[in-house]
Amino acid sequence: MNRRYTLSLVVFVIAISCTLLLTVERVRQDARTSFSQSIAGTDLIIGARTSPIQLMLYSVFRIGDASNNIRWESYQSIARHPAIAWTVPISLGDSHRGFPVLGTSAAYFEHLRYGQQQKLRLRAGSFFQDGADHVFGAVIGAEIANQLNYQINDEITLSHGMDAQQALEHADKAFRVIGILERTGTPVDRTVHVNLQAIEALHLDWQAGAPIPQFSIAAEHVRKFDLEPQQITAALIGLKKRSAVFRVQRSVNNFGEEALLAVIPGVALDELWQMLSQVEQLLLGIAALVGLISFCSLIAVISASLNERRRELAILRAVGASPVHIATLLLVESAMLSLLGIAFGVLLVDLLSLLGSAHLQNHFGISLRLSLIRSSEIGSLALLLGAGLLAGMIPAWRAYRYTLNDGLSNRL
Template identity: 55%
Template sequence: MKALLKIAFASAWNRRATLGLAIAAIALSVTMLLGVERSRLAARAAFAQSVSGTDLVVGARTSPVQLMLYAVFRLGEATNNIRWSSAEALAKRPGVAWTIPLSLGDSHRGFAVLGTSTGYFEHFRYGYRRPLVVAEGRAFSGTVDGVFEAVVGAEVARSLQYAIGQRITLSHGSGGEGLTEHADKPFTIVGILAPTGTPVDRTVHISLQAIEAIHLDWQGGAPIPGLVIAPDVVRKFDLTPKTITAVLVGLDQRGAVFRAQREINEFDGEPLLAVLPGVALDQLWQVVGIVERTLLAVSALVLVVGLAGLVAVVLASLNERRRELAILRSVGAGPRHIAALLVAESVGATVLGTAAALALLAGLSLLAGPWLQGQFGSAPAPGVSGVGEWKLIGLVLAAGLVAGVLPAWRACRLSLSDGLTPRL
């Protein structure tokens, strides 16, 4: 076997140019396949950890997926709001450590506006329980004096080129053109959050009092004709919110989450829905998971093309190697030795291509990982990410073994006399 491997290496080295191209094609194919797999796992982890450390998300009675879409991802609109008195009752329930009220419905140049409390910056977590970090400036004060302060996410600041101290105006409603602006009540940017790779980056954060302040002279979703309340006057009004969109709830003991969920779902004050973020996000991922399966299928097809190129290279070289193979037959090599020679060549090329792909992925992860983490909140791991990736590597090597079978079968059919007879 050792002698056979030496012969296989010598033969492959003699054809290193063409075989090298086949190895490069395999390396790029495997890089794409494993890159998609790692990106898929990283994206799924980031998706599932858009909010972490939150035990329950509470909103008006609707489907769990819809509640997560608008409360966490700022997509769609709430079917109904919940009363502020209900949110206060939730905060006072035994076993509740903290609550974060959320009020949605307004926007700023295509980005969602979120009204919340200062507890948002203290308790909200994403990823592996990572806290929000104010990269520039500070969080809004949440007081009446600082009612027109805003904190913008990293993507908002980057896309619109905002800086600390800049004044902005908000629009009534979310998305689309022709929205009515709250032009008479501008906000001052006092903070810019560090990138998280979550919907936080695409959000303008203001206080709950600010939500009430900009709607004092509105009724039924439209400004009241002839009534304009100046910004310096709004502080004289009671700015306690009447309704909010949802509440994030953190418990003292996570083991009590199911009991708390059941009690909130049976709340007497109004119909409420409490969902476990992890369960709802898994359901939501099933809806959008078709994209990852499509990418994996495309990557698998690219790998098949790369292996087909290897088969083509080996088959094309058989005509040039007929004399070489015939000489091996003449000195005692049987059909199984010839077959083993070609299969070893195919497997060796696949192993080299896979090793090159792993090295390339590791290099790309180390170089681009910090940037990807900052921009998207997740980055593929530099090493083999799990059992699933090992299975893919095993399938690639098995495919390389199978790819060597056809050339081996073709070589075994070449007769000794055919290989030694000169062809005119």
């Protein structure tokens, strides 16, 4: 307690190193889990020719933008392939208060799976149907409903583009919330879902990404127009037999009408993790370096304090304490400091997880699993504690070598 201020700094440094190490590991694990659970049961994703990772990111995780679109005729031609069981078209590009808007068909709610092959379920309301009669109905994710406090039958307006600050609003065509989905822990929670005809209706009086000057089509008149989509962003495909996945993928990649790409979700995710593996190793290396510095500071502080405590240790020797007993006292002190630092580090990680989970969920689609200590972290924490004990062995060995004479003598 006489050295509480100095030792508090040591505990703080150990806590920071523990926090950094566990945070990197938790985000890495939960990112992989969140991404892998976001799409299940989908055999292929097709889109305009680009990199497989980019296609996966914008079509499933709503990260980034599409390089190009797919013509509706091309999508219909691919959907007629005899090996394909079902298809789900996807149209992206609009937003609502920073949340992405996804135009799709009713088949989206029937065939999309997440987690362990779980279907999308409604918390309230109903799904929309295809066709112009359901053009202004919106089904929103759980995160949007919670953050914006939306209820069934509330009116919302959509914006053109994803930039909430610069997007032009489709203020003349309001949508009504007809369904709120149960939480899934996937990008679905942060998505406004409308049917494909709604996307066409919004842009009847738009051209080249901007409204046509002095021309507007009222919402009640849009059903008089042909609302069949002209193009879509991507499509999800389910096959009758998984064994046909490479044959269908080759057929899409060699499609003659336009340049398309078909990716297998699991393969694209593996490529993503391989690309990020060096970053993961770098972050873990930085965390390990911070841990090394923290335990070097532990050695330095305890070793420096030995000169002040030599008489104290000598008195302990004089009353019968053995050198082993004194060395053990210093090892126990080092272990206590390490345990305190690790405990505060774990608490700090949980606090950061609690405060930052919403941000990661909203902006990156990463759902952090809140837990005090995970079973996968026990090894890392034991390693940190072992490092603390190892750090305490150096000053303990020095104290062990002190003799009673040296401790009581005056030193110049």
